[in-house]
Amino acid sequence: MRTVYVVSGxxxxxxxxxxxxxxxxxxxxxYDYAIADLGLEHRQFLELVDGSVASYFSDHxxxxxxxxxxxxxxLGFCPKPGHRVEGGGATGGIxxxxxxxxxxxxxxxxxxxxxxxxxxxxxxxxxxxFIALASDVSMDYPVGGFYSGYYAMMVTRHMKEFGTTVxxxxxxxxxxxxxxxxxxYSQKHERLTVTDVRAAPMVAWxxxxxxxxxxxxxxAATILASEEGLARLERATGRRxxxxxxxxxxxxxxAMRMADRPxxxxxxxxxxxxxxxxxxxxxxxxxxNLWDHGFRYPGVHSFRAGRMASKQAYARAGIHDPLHEISFxxxxxxxxxxxxxxxxxxxxxxxxxxxPFAASGAAFMPNVxxxxxxxxxxxxxxxxxxxxxxxxxxxxxxxxxxxHPVGATxxxxxxxxxxxxxxxxxxxxxxxxxxxxxARRGAIHSHAGTGTYxxxxxxxKER
Amino acid sequence: xxxxxxxxxxxxxxxxxxxxxxPFPAELNAETLAALKAMAPIILKQPYAxxxxxxxxQDSPFFAxxxxxxxxxxxxxxxxxxxxxxxxxxxxxxxxxxxxxxTRRPAAVHAFTVCYFGSEEFLPECxxxxxxxxxxxxxxxxxxxLLGLDPHAPTVDWIGMRVGLRFRRNSKFKPTDVYFYPLGxxxx
Numbered sequence: 318m319r320t321v322y323v324v325s326g327x328x329x330x331x332x333x334x335x336x337x338x339x340x341x342x343x344x345x346x347x348y349d350y351a352i353a354d355l356g357l358e359h360r361q362f363l364e365l366v367d368g369s370v371a372s373y374f375s376d377h378x379x380x381x382x383x384x385x386x387x388x389x390x391x392l393g394f395c396p397k398p399g400h401r402v403e404g405g406g407a408t409g410g411i412x413x414x415x416x417x418x419x420x421x422x423x424x425x426x427x428x429x430x431x432x433x434x435x436x437x438x439x440x441x442x443x444x445x446x447f448i449a450l451a452s453d454v455s456m457d458y459p460v461g462g463f464y465s466g467y468y469a470m471m472v473t474r475h476m477k478e479f480g481t482t483v484x485x486x487x488x489x490x491x492x493x494x495x496x497x498x499x500x501x502y503s504q505k506h507e508r509l510t511v512t513d514v515r516a517a518p519m520v521a522w523x524x525x526x527x528x529x530x531x532x533x534x535x536x537a538a539t540i541l542a543s544e545e546g547l548a549r550l551e552r553a554t555g556r557r558x559x560x561x562x563x564x565x566x567x568x569x570x571x572a573m574r575m576a577d578r579p580x581x582x583x584x585x586x587x588x589x590x591x592x593x594x595x596x597x598x599x600x601x602x603x604x605x606n607l608w609d610h611g612f613r614y615p616g617v618h619s620f621r622a623g624r625m626a627s628k629q630a631y632a633r634a635g636i637h638d639p640l641h642e643i644s645f646x647x648x649x650x651x652x653x654x655x656x657x658x659x660x661x662x663x664x665x666x667x668x669x670x671x672x673p674f675a676a677s678g679a680a681f682m683p684n685v686x687x688x689x690x691x692x693x694x695x696x697x698x699x700x701x702x703x704x705x706x707x708x709x710x711x712x713x714x715x716x717x718x719x720x721h722p723v724g725a726t727x728x729x730x731x732x733x734x735x736x737x738x739x740x741x742x743x744x745x746x747x748x749x750x751x752x753x754x755x756a757r758r759g760a761i762h763s764h765a766g767t768g769t770y771x772x773x774x775x776x777x778k779e780r
Numbered sequence: 781x782x783x784x785x786x787x788x789x790x791x792x793x794x795x796x797x798x799x800x801x802x803p804f805p806a807e808l809n810a811e812t813l814a815a816l817k818a819m820a821p822i823i824l825k826q827p828y829a830x831x832x833x834x835x836x837x838q839d840s841p842f843f844a845x846x847x848x849x850x851x852x853x854x855x856x857x858x859x860x861x862x863x864x865x866x867x868x869x870x871x872x873x874x875x876x877x878x879x880x881x882x883t884r885r886p887a888a889v890h891a892f893t894v895c896y897f898g899s900e901e902f903l904p905e906c907x908x909x910x911x912x913x914x915x916x917x918x919x920x921x922x923x924x925x926l927l928g929l930d931p932h933a934p935t936v937d938w939i940g941m942r943v944g945l946r947f948r949r950n951s952k953f954k955p956t957d958v959y960f961y962p963l964g965x966x967x968x
Contacts, residue, residue, distance in 0.1 A: 336821045380828060440833055446899035456865055459954040460923050461902045462897060466910050474912075477891075477939045522894040522934045576865045576912055576921035617891050617912060617921070690794030 372432030409727020410763020565633030569625030743758025
């Protein structure tokens, strides 16, 4: 596989509704930003780009089949190669990886990945119904199909297994909303307290409205290139472009129905799911103790797909200690709980430690005042070496505050990660607060319904 | 003038017409054409409804079982791996599964939530309790509705609670034809 660089990106302002424009035109906003940031005009870029990958989740929301080709057409990309990908909430992450494959394989030298969702065309409860149709329509949907309900069941099991608390979940909401205060692209700009989060209307116990992302209209686009493609772009722009490469990608899957998720033995977990960073006598003993007390993996409390995607991406990127070797993570926090579960899947902490990890401040920006006092809320979990700001998670504000226009979300993460690694957050956000100092390597994580598809991609600044 | 053989003008009707006048420049010229870019969008409601013919395929005996007061799961013949939610083929062996009766097996709450909000179809039923149910001897779970608990006083202690199952007398041929209640709760 060839080296692939992430060259540029753009994000439309995420909003509850964009009735002022159609979905192809929203993508055009993101695309125009991406090429303008390169210093190129559309006619020039058309001469340089070889193809595209389109990303949107739901034909129900668009009520328009073949929406991908409508965007391709609107952007003026016809007759160049292109196709649409779909994988639930992970659609954007899959799109990014398919564009990577297109370039890495030699099929294209310059590839545009674009994605969008326009979820405002129906009211919220109908939107929830559309989303719930991404659960088994024979066995799950008719029981009361509601994705927040599915995730809430995972939360109660996580609480039962590990003693995770709703206050720990609320820390994630406070963090992501507070971060987004400095991100002009985000849909929500709110300063919250743990009390605010818990006092918000209950949606699916124990998740309140402020534990859950909102539906959005929005688009994102990013440009990937090979060495040759990069040279081509540099000749056109007349300047050397920052080198941010895709150091590795990983993808995992799990059963569509949560009920079907396995409850594996300790031995199977060690063989299939243990991260190299966890392969120590101390951590093996920690996990053995969990199993001795009835823990089984992944059950409904953990995302096996997220663990497998991380494991594969880390192996390919040469990451052995994710907490200390990754500068930041943009992960799929559709729920505060799924962020906590994902800390564990990605090996930022061990399974069972996600709650205390959230409350420790390790995933917070070290320079932002959240109005929180960080501490280890579960002192019985030993050896937590989690200094505040050790690995900021969702410095952009994540899905909870930025919004979640599904097909755009995974690409939004790629764009924000690129800007972090370029050191250009201040330029794009007109605020340097969220720029992570000396960001060298970032992980982006995209996730579909209850962890069915998960992608992890590692972006890295070349020295 | 003779009438054309085929109509060249559509008949004007009221059906489907919801707006009879929309603001627009009285005259079109360079200035008014340019001003159209500032026009607010026209937003209208478009109904969308379908009847879908859905087959339960190889899972059909499960629904027939519910209609006859039986909860069926699947079992992998080679390994005995038992699915509380039926599936036609086993994940590990790839073999076709056999049917197994779970109706009288002990059952308990594995995970749950109370939905105070939901999809449009289920809004009238809020709040309702969703629960993943574990059955003795089964390796996977079953998603169902849990009744008989105060939806305004949930607690993690509900997990592990032994539950009984009950069937609708008038089957709807949905997985909700079976539902669960706490054992020990007062029988109706």
